[in-house]
Each structure stands twice: as structure tokens, then as C-alpha cells.
Amino acid sequence: DADVTQTPRNRITKTGKRIMLECSQTKGHDRMYWYRQDPGLGLRLIYYSFDVKDINKGEISDGYSVSRQAQAKFSLSLESAIPNQTALYFCATSDPGTSPYEQYFGPGTRLTVT
């Protein structure tokens, strides 16, 4: 089984709808991240959480919110989806106690907002 899972894998939604992307991990890592990937722009950090009580904004948090329900679960919400939020979304985890402290990525969620 994959260590970092994301649901749904693909989603098409309409402008103005609320949508939640979910991430679960079995790696036991405290740190979790949400990124979005747009063609030609690489990955940009939306939100990150270093433990259950810690939530931090990333580079592009406007229009998004997150919830860390447990160590293993980190959800990303789009309160009112807009077309320019169409992107590939990745969840990632990391453990600062392990070298080289790389991030482990989920398979991604492809979101289309029409």
C-alpha cells in the first residue's frame, strides 16, 4: 500500500463549489504539506503543518484552507472554487529526524474547475 494517499485522484467541479481534497499517510511523519503544480511553474507551497496543532500558510494560500484532523490526515479545501485553481495538487510528508529529510509525495489529485 502507498505510504501517502490522496483522494480523489481526479475531480471536475464547477465554479463556486466547495471542494475538499484529502491526504492520508502511514509513514508516521509529523510534517505535512500541500502543493499545487501548474505547467511551467513547478510546485508551489499552499499550506504546511508541522504537527496537529500547527498550521502555516505557504506561498499561495489565498482561496484555500486546511485542516489537520490527526497526525496522519491533512485536508485541503477550496471554499469557492474558481477556474484558475485548476491544477495538479500534491500532498507530501517529511520527517526532520531522517536524513536527508526529503519530502515524500502522494500520487496527486488532478482538479479541474469549469
Place this chain on the structure above:
Amino acid sequence: AQKITQTQPGMFVQEKEAVTLDCTYDTSDQSYGLFWYKQPSSGEMIFLIYQGSYDEQNATEGRYSLNFQKARKSANLVISASQLGDSAMYFCAMREGGTGANSKLTFGKGITLSVRP
């Protein structure tokens, strides 16, 4: 200024040949780390190789090596003996802020590599 710069357009390489993917970075931190990730057409992000700023030797992992030139702030990925399965997008990323609360990973825009049979 961009933290990570990957400016090469789509790269092409003949199967079994070596290829270098360029990455330059910008940081004022003394301690930082450089990563390369591979993203095949299936979309997942695969960690390839890491170089710490204090590492004196260039990192190697199988067919991957990192040509680290600290003074030039470059961390180029070298893939030897290219295989068809190496066709993918490659991202360079930099971690600043150590492992503490200010730790963050910044990605470049990526380079597309196509391996020709």
C-alpha cells in the same frame, strides 16, 4: 530573484548517452540542501538524489550524480547511460532553514527530458 532556476528548454538525449540537467540556486543560508525529483508522465514525484551544502563530495545514486559547484551556486543532475524510462520532468529543489520551523522547500520550474531510442 528566483530561488531555483532551471532554464533549459526541453532536453533530448540518445538512449545510452549521458545528459546533464542544469540547476542554479540563490540563497544566503550557509546550511541548505539540494534535491532532484523526477516526475514521469504518470504524475508522481520521485526523489532521486540529495546534496547538502557542507558535503564535500558530489552525491551519487546509481546512474544519477549531482555536480555540485558551490561557488557558482549550481547543482546539476547528471544521468549516465540514459534509458527510455528516464523520459520525464525533472525538478530541482532547495531546502533552506535547516530542519526547524523555518524549513521550506522551493522548487524550480522543471526540465522535460526525452530519451530517444
